[in-house]
Amino acid sequence: MMQDIYQPTVVEAAAQALWERDGAARSSEQAPGQKYYCLCMLPYPSGRLHMGHVRNYTIGDVITRYQRMNGRNVLQPMGWDAFGLPAENAAIKNRVPPAKWTYDNIAYMRMQLKSLGFAIDWEREVATCEPRYYRWNQWFFLRMLEKGLAYKRTATVNWDPVDQTVLANEQVIDGRGWRTGALVEKREIPMYYLKITAYADELLDALDHLPGWPERVKLMQANWIGRSEGVEIGFPYDSGVLKVFTTRADTLMGATYVAVAAEHPLALKAAAQDPKIAAFVEECRKGGVTEAELATQEKKGIATTMRVQHPLTGEALPLWVANYVLMSYGEGAVMAVPAHDERDFEFAKKYGLPLKVVVRVPGGAAEDARSMAQPVISKDVVLCDSGKYDGLDYQAGVDAIATDLAAKSLGQKRVQYRLRDWGISRQRYWGCPIPIIHCPDCGDVPVPDKDLPVVLPEDLAPDGSGNPLAKYKAFVDCACPKCGKPARRETDTMDTFVDSSWYYMRYACSDNDAAMVDGRVDYWLPVDQYIGGIEHAILHLLYSRFWTKAMRDMQLLKFDEPFTNLLTQGMVLNHIFLRKTAAGALDYYSPTEVELKHDADGRVSAAVLKVDGKPVQYEGLGTMSKSKNNGVDPQALVERYGADTVRLFMMFAAPPELTLEWSEAGVEGAQRFLKRLWKAISEHVNTGPAPALDTAALSPGQRVLRRQVHETIVKVGDDIGRRYTFNTAIAAIMELLNAVTRTENITPQDRAVKQEAYTAITLLLSPMVPHVCESLWTALGQPGSLIAARWPAADAGALKRDSLELVVQVNGKLRGSISVPVDAGREQVEQAALSEPSVQPFVQGKTVRKIVVVPGRLVNVVVA
RNA sequence: GCCUGGGUGGCGGAAUUGGUAGACGCAAGGGACUUAAAAUCCCUCGACUUAAUCGUCGUGCCGGUUCGAGUCCGGCCCCGGGCACCA
Numbered sequence: 041m042m043q044d045i046y047q048p049t050v051v052e053a054a055a056q057a058l059w060e061r062d063g064a065a066r067s068s069e070q071a072p073g074q075k076y077y078c079l080c081m082l083p084y085p086s087g088r089l090h091m092g093h094v095r096n097y098t099i100g101d102v103i104t105r106y107q108r109m110n111g112r113n114v115l116q117p118m119g120w121d122a123f124g125l126p127a128e129n130a131a132i133k134n135r136v137p138p139a140k141w142t143y144d145n146i147a148y149m150r151m152q153l154k155s156l157g158f159a160i161d162w163e164r165e166v167a168t169c170e171p172r173y174y175r176w177n178q179w180f181f182l183r184m185l186e187k188g189l190a191y192k193r194t195a196t197v198n199w200d201p202v203d204q205t206v207l208a209n210e211q212v213i214d215g216r217g218w219r220t221g222a223l224v225e226k227r228e229i230p231m232y233y234l235k236i237t238a239y240a241d242e243l244l245d246a247l248d249h250l251p252g253w254p255e256r257v258k259l260m261q262a263n264w265i266g267r268s269e270g271v272e273i274g275f276p277y278d279s280g281v282l283k284v285f286t287t288r289a290d291t292l293m294g295a296t297y298v299a300v301a302a303e304h305p306l307a308l309k310a311a312a313q314d315p316k317i318a319a320f321v322e323e324c325r326k327g328g329v330t331e332a333e334l335a336t337q338e339k340k341g342i343a344t345t346m347r348v349q350h351p352l353t354g355e356a357l358p359l360w361v362a363n364y365v366l367m368s369y370g371e372g373a374v375m376a377v378p379a380h381d382e383r384d385f386e387f388a389k390k391y392g393l394p395l396k397v398v399v400r401v402p403g404g405a406a407e408d409a410r411s412m413a414q415p416v417i418s419k420d421v422v423l424c425d426s427g428k429y430d431g432l433d434y435q436a437g438v439d440a441i442a443t444d445l446a447a448k449s450l451g452q453k454r455v456q457y458r459l460r461d462w463g464i465s466r467q468r469y470w471g472c473p474i475p476i477i478h479c480p481d482c483g484d485v486p487v488p489d490k491d492l493p494v495v496l497p498e499d500l501a502p503d504g505s506g507n508p509l510a511k512y513k514a515f516v517d518c519a520c521p522k523c524g525k526p527a528r529r530e531t532d533t534m535d536t537f538v539d540s541s542w543y544y545m546r547y548a549c550s551d552n553d554a555a556m557v558d559g560r561v562d563y564w565l566p567v568d569q570y571i572g573g574i575e576h577a578i579l580h581l582l583y584s585r586f587w588t589k590a591m592r593d594m595q596l597l598k599f600d601e602p603f604t605n606l607l608t609q610g611m612v613l614n615h616i617f618l619r620k621t622a623a624g625a626l627d628y629y630s631p632t633e634v635e636l637k638h639d640a641d642g643r644v645s646a647a648v649l650k651v652d653g654k655p656v657q658y659e660g661l662g663t664m665s666k667s668k669n670n671g672v673d674p675q676a677l678v679e680r681y682g683a684d685t686v687r688l689f690m691m692f693a694a695p696p697e698l699t700l701e702w703s704e705a706g707v708e709g710a711q712r713f714l715k716r717l718w719k720a721i722s723e724h725v726n727t728g729p730a731p732a733l734d735t736a737a738l739s740p741g742q743r744v745l746r747r748q749v750h751e752t753i754v755k756v757g758d759d760i761g762r763r764y765t766f767n768t769a770i771a772a773i774m775e776l777l778n779a780v781t782r783t784e785n786i787t788p789q790d791r792a793v794k795q796e797a798y799t800a801i802t803l804l805l806s807p808m809v810p811h812v813c814e815s816l817w818t819a820l821g822q823p824g825s826l827i828a829a830r831w832p833a834a835d836a837g838a839l840k841r842d843s844l845e846l847v848v849q850v851n852g853k854l855r856g857s858i859s860v861p862v863d864a865g866r867e868q869v870e871q872a873a874l875s876e877p878s879v880q881p882f883v884q885g886k887t888v889r890k891i892v893v894v895p896g897r898l899v900n901v902v903v904a
Numbered sequence: 905g906c907c908u909g910g911g912u913g914g915c916g917g918a919a920u921u922g923g924u925a926g927a928c929g930c931a932a933g934g935g936a937c938u939u940a941a942a943a944u945c946c947c948u949c950g951a952c953u954u955a956a957u958c959g960u961c962g963u964g965c966c967g968g969u970u971c972g973a974g975u976c977c978g979g980c981c982c983c984g985g986g987c988a989c990c991a
Contacts, residue, residue, distance in 0.1 A: 084991050125990065197989070208989040256908060260986075263907050331987050335905040368988090383905095459988095466989065536991070574985060577908080582988095610910095611985075663984095692929070693916060697909090699984065701916065705930055713929085719944090758920085768918070771928035778928090847924045852972040854924055855958080878958060892971055898923055902971045 042725050042819040046718035046812070048682025055811035056157055064827045065159040067115040069563050076112035077564045078104045079544050079603075081572030081580075082119045082166075085145035086126055089152045090664055091612040091690075091702065092573065094674045098687045098808075099609060099696050099766070100571045101158045105807035106760045108159075109831040115564055116159055117547035119166035120146050123174075123471045123536045125208060128502045131470075138470040139498035142169055152675055156683045157811055159827075164547045168539035173546060174472040175493030176556040177538050181232075181464075182475060182486050183594055189235045192484065195463045196303070196367075198328050199227035203505045206467040212328045219504055226325045228303075231465040232474060232532075236586045240265055240457045243585055252605030254697075257577045264578050266458025271442045273375060274450040275348035275357065282306065282348050282359075285370035285456050288380060289445075290437030293426040294398035295375040296388070298348055299341060299360040301367040306359065310344040317342055317361060324363050331366075339364045339387050351450040352441070362387060370456055378415065379407075385415040398426045402433075462583065464535040469500060469508050471533025479520035479527040488521050494529070507531055540580055541587035544570075544602065557591070562598045570603040574697075577608060607764055610699040611663045614670040617647055617656040628669035629656055631702075664702070672702055684809035685711040691766040691808050713774060714812055717805075720781050721798050725819050730795035731788040735837065742793045743838075745783050749797045750838040752776045756804045757831065766808065773804055795820070803832050847898040848873045850882040858899070866893055873899040 059065065069075075080100035083093050104116040120142075127138035134141070146167060153160065166173055184190035198207040200217035206229070211218040236243075244265045247258045271289035274281040275298055282298060300307050302324035311318040320342040327333060341362035348357050364383050365374050378388030379395040388395060395409040399421035406424045407416060419434045429437055445451025465474065473494040475487035487494055497515055500508040509515050509531040520527040544567055548560040572580075581603070588602040617629040634647050634656055647656050664671040677686050689710035694700045724730075738746065752772050759769035780797045784790060799820055806813035806826055817826035841862055846869065848856045856878030860869055870891050873879060879901070886903040893899050 081991095086991090121991070206989075209987095210990045260908055264987085266907095329989085332905075335987085337905090462988080468989085535989070537988095540991085573991090574909080575991080576986095578986060579988065580991085613984090695917085698917085699910085703916065703930070706916065709930055715944095763920070765918095765920085767916090768920090768928080771918075774928055845924095849924080849972075852923090852970095857924080881958085890971070892923090894923055894972095898972090900923080900971055 042722040044719065044722040044726070046715045048684060048714075048812070051815045052155075052157065052683055052811040055814040056154070058814065058825060059157075059159070059827060062825065062827070064825075065116065065161050066163065067113070067117075067161045069560055071113045073111050073113035075564060076107045076114045076569075077567045078107065078114055078116045078569045079547075079567045079571070080116075080118070081570075081576065082121045082540065082543055083149065084121045084124060084126070085142055085149055087145050087148070089149055089674050091672055091674060091700075092609075092664065094156065094686060095612055095690050095696070095700065096571060096573070096609055097153065097156065097158050098690050099607065099764075100569075101687075101810075102691065102760065102766060102807040103569055103571070103764075104159050105810060105827075106831070108827075109803075109807070109829065110761070111830070115164075115547070116161060117164040117166075117544075118153065118158075118160045118162065119164075119543055119547065120149075120168065121536065121540050121543070122146065122167045122169035123533075123539055125210070125468070125470075127470045128468065131501050132504045135501060137499050137501050139169070142167075142470075152678075155675075155678055156687065159810075164550045166543055166546050166550050168472075168536070168543060169470075169496075171493045171495050172553055173543075174496075174539065176542075176546070177472045177534060178475040178487070178492050178494060179489065179556060180542075180591070181534070181538075182489065182492075184234060184590065185486055187594070189238065189590060190232055191235065192230055192232050194228045195231040195233075195465075196226050196329050197229055197467075199225045201225055205504070205506050209328065209330050212330075215327050215333075223326060224328050226327070226329055229465075229467075231463045232476075233461040233463050234586075236462045236583070237457055237459055239586050239589050240267065240459050242589060243459075243582065246585070246601060250601060250604075250606075253603075254606060254608055257574075257581065257606060257608060260577050261582055264459065264582065268456050268458075270454060270456055271438065271445065271451050272371070272454045273351055273445060275351060275375070276450070277346065277348040277359075281450070282373055283371045284373045284375045285454065286375055287456075288377065288438075289441045289451075290421070290423060290429075290432070290434050291377040291380045291398055292350075292352065292375065292441050293423075293429065294377040294379050294396040295350060295357060296378060296394045296396055297358045297360055297376045299362040299365050299374050299376050299387070301365040301372040302361055302363060303367040304361075304365075304372045306344075306346065306373075307361040310346060310359070310361065314344070317344060320361060334363075334366065337363060339383065339390065341387060341391065343391075351445055351448065358393075360391075368460055369458065379409055379412065380415050380417055382415060382417060396425070398423060399434075399437075400424050462535075462537075462586075464538055465532040466535055467507050467531075468533050469502050470496075471536060472496070472539065473509075474530045474532050474534055476530040477518055477520060477527045478530060479523060479525065481525060482520055482522040482527075484530075485520055485522050485527070491521070496533070507533075509533075537580060537583050541583045542591070544584075545591075545597070557596055561596075565597070566599050566601055567603045569605045569607065571607045571609060571696075574608040574610060581606070607696060609696045610694070612700045612702060613662060614664050614672060614702040616662045616668050616670050619649075619656050630669050630671075672704075677707065681707060681711050682811070684812045685714060688714065688770065688809050692770045693767065695765050695767050713777075714809065716781075717777055717801070718812065718816070720777065721802075721816050721819060724791070724794055724798060725821070727791070729821065730791040733792040733796055734789060735835075738789060738793070739787075741783065742789055745779060745797065746793050746838050747841070748776055748779050749793075749800050750834040753800055753804065753832050753834040754839070757834075760807060769804070770808065773801055777801060800832055802826070803829060844896055846873070846896075848876055848879050849898060849900040850879060851902060852900060853882075855879045855882050869893055869899060873901060 078100055080096050104114050108114045122142050127142050130141045131138045198212050200207050200220055200222055202220035202222040212224050244267055268287050270285055270287035272285050274283055302321045311321045341360045344359045346359040348359055350357055376384040378384040379397045397406050397409045400406040402422050421434055423429045423432045423437045429440055442453050473496055475494045477485045479485050502508045516529050518527055518529045545557050545561050548564040549558045552558050584602050591597050615631045617634045619627045633650055649656050662668055689707045693706055755772045756769040759765045802813045802816045814826045843859050843861050846858050856876045858872045858876050860872050883903055889902045889904050891901050
């Protein structure tokens with residue numbers, strides 16, 4: 041007899057013990073079947089899993105289990121992105137060394153992942169903070185240095201003048217340091233860079249050969265790389281030539297001034313001579329370094345007394361210093377054509393600089409420079425007031441001007457990228473040390489391979505000001521590998537994006553301490569399916585692609601792209617509630633502490649705190665986070681409902697790419713479904729064994745149910761395997777269960793059809809809710825363990841239909857429906873539609889203009 | 905500011921290639937069972953009109969293409985993600 045109450049705790053413990061015993065999640069290069077590498081983005085060990093993790097790893101597990109049922113040799117690994125800022129913050133707050141905090145978190149989160157029943161091969165686990173992992177960061181960095189792919193130059197960073205510390209962008213709040221409240225400044229410091237721009241063209245072009253990536257991610261990456269063809273133009277001045285880059289060389293005759301960034305050498309030269317300019321340059325040093333901040337600040341500038349010559353006319357143009365010119369793009373200088381550029385236009389209007397119209401729309405007249413309300417920026421233009429270039433279109437104008445500039449050695453065509461090289465130095469403790477030694481005599485000396493890894497001391501505790509490594513003599517003091525004299529070890533560590541740029545390769549060979557990767561990498565990679573948050577669409581994914589190509593060019597692997605298919609999941613959101621305290625601070629309240637009041641229409645009208653009944657402010661939806669106090673602890677849910685219910689709700693609530701709003705009520709709905717399924721199957725099996733199915737002897741009702749079973753097999757396979765719409769797969773299975781339980785249960789063949797249906801439901805549902813399905817499989821009398829079972833195949837005979845339902849429209853409006861034989865001809869369908877009683881009133885007395893027949897769907901009668 | 909998605913009942917969502925808008929589930933209301941409660945089961949559930957409809961309207965807003973538009977095109981509004989040192 042099968043237990044008639046669903047007990048998730050019992051069921052899940054049994055299933056997990058069974059999988060553990062059989063090593064069900066272990067992977068081997070020798071196992072049969074075509075390899076399938078299913079990878080989820082590795083978590084940062086922040087302490088506990090959050091719902092975003094649960095969503096991410098459930099999606100990966102569903103795909104893993106589905107592919108395994110389809111005969112693939114699947115690898116699903118897991119690891120920890122274990123270096124990073126939060127460990128240092130926790131250390132400052134709790135005085136626990138980052139290493140201990142991190143390893144404790146990993147242990148807890150590993151337990152959580154296991155309790156959710158994910159089929160992860162734990163033998164390949166990697167933590168990026170382990171020396172046996174990060175030594176290969178260091179090793180490969182040295183190879184890049186040898187090849188000229190890594191180099192050193194200065195970079196602009198956020199500087200907290202009180203703590204004397206570099207701040208992460210996240211640590212700058214409203215232009216002030218998060219701990220000191222001091223106004224943040226920009227500061228130039230030396231930094232190591234990786235030359236990702238050397239791969240800009242390949243990174244861009246290869247996007248066209250990634251059909252398994254979402255269009256939006258490819259588009260964002262393409263725009264991020266930002267390849268533009270243009271002309272580099274030189275503006276001579278008394279002691280040199282000012283270079284600018286422009287994509288609009290056709291408008292060169294309309295340039296009325298030039299502008300340079302505050303950090304530009306000419307700006308600094310002007311500042312040295314004029315205190316007002318020096319003050320402006322100093323003002324530009326205030327504030328943070330993010331592009332968003334730079335782009336939204338008010339456009340400001342200051343005139344210098346310097347002049348440059350127009351390269352074609354020789355006209356003297358004034359030189360301005362402007363905060364809207366970015367030192368990091370192009371040459372840090374622009375030619376300003378206010379009549380044909382948004383930013384130049386706004387700037388010129390503000391400072392009363394002249395406009396000169398030099399292009400017009402084809403067929404139209406040139407706009408009057410004095411009255412124009414907005415610049416003409418289209419490239420569909422004809423040149424005018426440009427002397428010999430008049431009448432040329434955009435491309436011809438660019439070509440002619442570029443040719444003339446080249447003849448004077450004052451310009452040439454050039455490709456410019458928005459993409460910048462990747463600065464990897466971080467003035468942080470909890471990261472991978474950069475393997476460089478600074479010698480007073482020999483300069484920057486790479487640490488020899490035999491001395492790798494440069495091990496990070498794990499027992500230091502940062503205090504918030506500066507990098508504790510720099511104060512730790514045992515680490516800093518060393519001998520120069522070249523000359524042996526006392527030297528100083530580099531104390532900067534690497535950007536954690538370095539760690540996550542190749543971890544997925546290490547899973548293939550995490551036991552190999554003699555090499556970064558070995559031949560197994562070419563077996564498992566590229567990753568067949570990568571799954572992670574949309575927030576990583578650009579940086580992590582682009583760095584990983586770059587890193588792969590760099591490794592390929594050093595003959596370490598044989599593939600060009602790391603991820604064949606990419607699924608970007610949406611974020612998990614929850615409501616945010618807060619109160620402002622008298623002191624002005626914000627107190628956030630968990631949605632579980634808040635009671636919502638609804639108006640008569642069911643809309644939320646007010647929110648009050650349960651403990652005091654007084655109102656709280658509703659701040660809308662936001663990603664779950666500790667700071668907003670709106671996270672939901674997955675562990676509490678697993679304990680209350682079981683892992684299967686949590687997994688089922690996650691997959692059912694929304695398609696993976698959309699944001700998901702948290703709802704506890706929905707979780708109960710998921711649990712209800714599993715209970716209903718359990719009850720239905722226990723009633724079925726407790727009646728005794730079902731007889732064999734005789735497909736030739738089925739009643740019409742039995743045939744209808746059996747057709748739905750096989751239609752559902754087709755749909756769920758397509759939804760999971762191709763569309764990744766797990767929500768619609770689950771909905772179809774729910775419909776099937778509803779149909780089975782509503783069908784009568786009288787004859788032996790009724791029971792035979794139901795046995796087939798319940799077996800199919802168990803198989804179809806198993807990737808989503810594997811524990812409960814394992815029990816149901818056994819209860820249904822199926823041999824062996826479900827984890828070894830194959831995905832069901834639909835029976836073509838069961839899918840056959842004799843007649844079709846077609847919808848009938850008149851002028852596009854639904855008026856009725858007809859049933860026609862599957863092999864009915866067009867005329868028969870038209871006749872049936874016209875004679876349908878519910879359609880007749882709308883057709884009578886009118887002229888039938890045409891009849892549109894969409895086979896298998898509808899008939900539209902067009903009348904007048 | 906720039907790049908990129910999204911907006912459909914009270915709510916999450918479905919409608920896969922331009923072809924029945926609202927599948928499936930949640931919440932709500934009504935009923936059955938029960939001494940009672942919970943659980944479970946059944947019914948109703950976009951708006952308007954109506955005795956009831958097979959009527960009219962309805963997929964953020966405005967306009968267009970089409971026999972037919974949630975889906976395609978143009979213009980707007982609002983919300984989310986990213987912007988290079990959060991991960």
